[in-house]
Amino acid sequence: MHGLLAVSALHCAHIHPHQHSHYTHLSTHHQTLALGLFTTALPTLSPATSPAFLLLSSFVFLLNTYPLARAQSRGYTPITIPSIVQSLSLIRGTKSLLLLSLDVWEHARSGPMRELFADVTPAAHPRGPFVDKLDGLVDAVRGRLAGSPAQAKTRVALLAAVEALRHTYALLSAARAADWRDRLWTWAVVVPDGVLELLEGECPVALVVLAYFCVLVASVECGASRDEEQWFLKGWSGGVMECVVGVLERKEEEEEEGVWREWVEWPVGCVREGLNVLETSGE
Numbered sequence: 001m002h003g004l005l006a007v008s009a010l011h012c013a014h015i016h017p018h019q020h021s022h023y024t025h026l027s028t029h030h031q032t033l034a035l036g037l038f039t040t041a042l043p044t045l046s047p048a049t050s051p052a053f054l055l056l057s058s059f060v061f062l063l064n065t066y067p068l069a070r071a072q073s074r075g076y077t078p079i080t081i082p083s084i085v086q087s088l089s090l091i092r093g094t095k096s097l098l099l100l101s102l103d104v105w106e107h108a109r110s111g112p113m114r115e116l117f118a119d120v121t122p123a124a125h126p127r128g129p130f131v132d133k134l135d136g137l138v139d140a141v142r143g144r145l146a147g148s149p150a151q152a153k154t155r156v157a158l159l160a161a162v163e164a165l166r167h168t169y170a171l172l173s174a175a176r177a178a179d180w181r182d183r184l185w186t187w188a189v190v191v192p193d194g195v196l197e198l199l200e201g202e203c204p205v206a207l208v209v210l211a212y213f214c215v216l217v218a219s220v221e222c223g224a225s226r227d228e229e230q231w232f233l234k235g236w237s238g239g240v241m242e243c244v245v246g247v248l249e250r251k252e253e254e255e256e257e258g259v260w261r262e263w264v265e266w267p268v269g270c271v272r273e274g275l276n277v278l279e280t281s282g283e
Helices: 002-015 017-044 051-069 081-099 102-110 130-145 149-174 177-184 186-190 195-202 202-222 236-255 265-273
Strands: none
Touching: 002 017, 017 051, 051 081, 051 236, 081 186, 081 195, 081 236, 130 149, 130 202, 149 177, 149 186, 149 195, 149 202, 177 186, 177 202, 186 202, 186 236, 195 202, 202 236, 202 265, 236 265
């Protein structure tokens, strides 16, 4: 209940900006209470109680997604790479809950939240500009990270992250627009743990991969039938992309090598122009 109240208060802050401070304070208060109860009750997780845990986990992710979506608005804290990584880690926490027990996973697939966990067959051979650009990105990653064993480990992780983008795109291409938001975060769930570590360390190639994920987020933002349906997501892609561009510009100055902005020129253009790559997908 506290999780629901936290989300409700945050929505009130969104639709009543003149009372933003009041409702944000209420949201934070209820989120703190919810997390305390969550931590205390976690040892008792069972198939019967799992829907409540999964729902709260989803609420916490939403509560941490909204500030990233609004970071370019006046009065909000600027986005940082650590805040992005933290948000992506939270959605992976839901996966961790499901993996605690096979019974929990089976109940999730058959219980009240089953629509969120229903199997979706990805498009077998998705086509479009996004896929073409991913093919080029694969070649660029292989070329940039060829060499030492340390680079080989990074290369394997980031190539897996690119393939996760391809898989997520295939899922979105096969799904109804109404289901895009639920399938979008597949990328964050399935990428190797090492990818988040590379993002945390501001690895330029990892940031480029994140920029391509922003293209998918922007497409889902564009695909909403009503802006209000995406109130907690609208703006995420733009804010995160500008953060990524800022870090890459700094990296160029530090390395005296002006290549990274070229790597993200296409995804930056997609996000800034509001291009929906899912409208150009096909098989």
